[in-house]
Amino acid sequence: MPESSSQFTKPARFTDEFERLITTISELAQGSESEHLWPAEAWESLKQAGVLGWNVPLEFGGTDLNSVEMTYGYIRLAEACLTTTFVLTQFNAACQRINWSEDRNLKTNVFNELVSGGKFATVGISHLTTSRQHISKPTVTATKTSAGWLLDGFVPWVTGAVHADYIVTGGVCEDGTQILGLVSTDFQGVEPQPPIDMLAMTGSQTGAVKLNQVTIPDENLIAGPVEKVMKRPDGQGGAGSLTTSALALGVARRAISKLKEEAEKRPDLLEIFNPLQAEYQGIFDEMFDTLAAGTLNGSISEKIRERSNSLVLRASQALLAAVKGAGFVKGHPAERAIREAMFFLVWSCPQPVVQANMREFACVLD
Numbered sequence: 008m009p010e011s012s013s014q015f016t017k018p019a020r021f022t023d024e025f026e027r028l029i030t031t032i033s034e035l036a037q038g039s040e041s042e043h044l045w046p047a048e049a050w051e052s053l054k055q056a057g058v059l060g061w062n063v064p065l066e067f068g069g070t071d072l073n074s075v076e077m078t079y080g081y082i083r084l085a086e087a088c089l090t091t092t093f094v095l096t097q098f099n100a101a102c103q104r105i106n107w108s109e110d111r112n113l114k115t116n117v118f119n120e121l122v123s124g125g126k127f128a129t130v131g132i133s134h135l136t137t138s139r140q141h142i143s144k145p146t147v148t149a150t151k152t153s154a155g156w157l158l159d160g161f162v163p164w165v166t167g168a169v170h171a172d173y174i175v176t177g178g179v180c181e182d183g184t185q186i187l188g189l190v191s192t193d194f195q196g197v198e199p200q201p202p203i204d205m206l207a208m209t210g211s212q213t214g215a216v217k218l219n220q221v222t223i224p225d226e227n228l229i230a231g232p233v234e235k236v237m238k239r240p241d242g243q244g245g246a247g248s249l250t251t252s253a254l255a256l257g258v259a260r261r262a263i264s265k266l267k268e269e270a271e272k273r274p275d276l277l278e279i280f281n282p283l284q285a286e287y288q289g290i291f292d293e294m295f296d297t298l299a300a301g302t303l304n305g306s307i308s309e310k311i312r313e314r315s316n317s318l319v320l321r322a323s324q325a326l327l328a329a330v331k332g333a334g335f336v337k338g339h340p341a342e343r344a345i346r347e348a349m350f351f352l353v354w355s356c357p358q359p360v361v362q363a364n365m366r367e368f369a370c371v372l373d
């Protein structure tokens with residue numbers, strides 16, 4: 008689909024090679040089997056195309072994409088394969104936090120392993136932000152020792168945990184402050200649990216990780232102890248960031264493109280396709296216009312996420328209704344899009360966004 012934002016021109020970095028990557032990844036994502044498998048081949052394609060360096064500074068061998076490039080890249084990749092793109096976001100989230108470290112040696116070594124694809128890193132940070140927040144006892148405790156930091160507890164969500172060489176995770180100290188550290192999965196006491204069978208994206212092999220009195224050396228401390236270690240003065244690192252909306256928009260774009268194919272054969276569907284396409288374009292424009300203007304803030308991000316969630320839920324259902332019973336069969340793009348759309352109701356979703364989406368379900372008017 009064309010993009011026609013007043014501010015947006017496709018970033019020069021996204022050449023024909025990127026378009027070939029999109030084709031490869033979308034072909035690998037065909038068929039219901041692919042959904043359950045770790046996307047090893049697609050990951051290899053990302054590696055070959057240099058995508059693993061997207062969120063790594065130039066000085067450490069990465070390509071350090073700006074936010075316009077990153078957002079555009081995520082929309083296009085998520086349209087091709089949500090599972091692969093989701094794994095990439097967790098890898099990139101790890102890179103982002105590793106870069107918070109002030110230890111240049113650590114960054115040089117670890118980024119070298121990550122950009123080359125030799126090692127895989129992921130994050131287990133939701134228990135510090137969105138997950139288990141109603142429980143008074145922290146799920147992971149952190150204690151300072153002479154050897155470094157002792158982490159003990161249960162990290163509820165870690166994508167690709169069983170494949171990870173590193174997990175960026177953290178814990179809560181006795182005084183309520185938090186730390187964030189780089190945990191090597193071969194540290195004693197790190198126990199990834201079997202991946203969970205999920206409504207969608209089971210191939211992301213997401214599961215919990217037990218940390219049984221794991222000692223991390225001081226040099227692996229990334230940040231803290233501070234209150235709300237995931238909150239940065241630059242606004243980076245919160246739940247519901249533009250990245251999460253970019254993925255939702257990518258899945259919506261896939262559903263709307265399929266709807267377009269149907270509408271080309273059945274003009275009665277144009278009255279459904281046209282407004283959905285216009286809505287997609289409106290959100291896309293707002294994303295890139297605010298990025299270009301440098302006016303993005305937390306409340307705009309949340310609003311964009313709320314609209315992207317709503318669009319992906321409705322667009323995928325419109326597609327199913329349009330393609331009828333065929334779309335109800337396992338492996339059809341419509342049933343897959345519907346299941347994938349549900350992910351955005353639970354993944355890194357700030358409470359005001361969840362609440363707004365639920366109010367829409369319940370037809371609660373503002």
Ligand SMILES: Cc1cc2nc3c(=O)[nH]c(=O)nc-3n(C[C@H](O)[C@H](O)[C@H](O)COP(=O)(O)OP(=O)(O)OC[C@H]3O[C@@H](n4cnc5c(N)ncnc54)[C@H](O)[C@@H]3O)c2cc1C
Pocket residue numbers: 097129130131132133134137138139140141163164165166167205208213353354355356
């Ligand atoms: C596929 C998938 C992959 C993910 N991958 C990662 C990852 O790689 N890294 C990462 O850090 N995070 C990851 N997450 C976590 C994600 O970002 C969210 O933090 C998570 O989905 C929040 O759900 P929860 O069940 O942990 O929430 P919780 O808030 O812990 O809710 C759990 C249950 O507690 C109850 N509850 C909730 N709120 C209240 C309340 N106020 N009062 C009383 N009871 C309450 C409800 O019954 C609810 O079902 C992933 C999530 C998914 C679905």
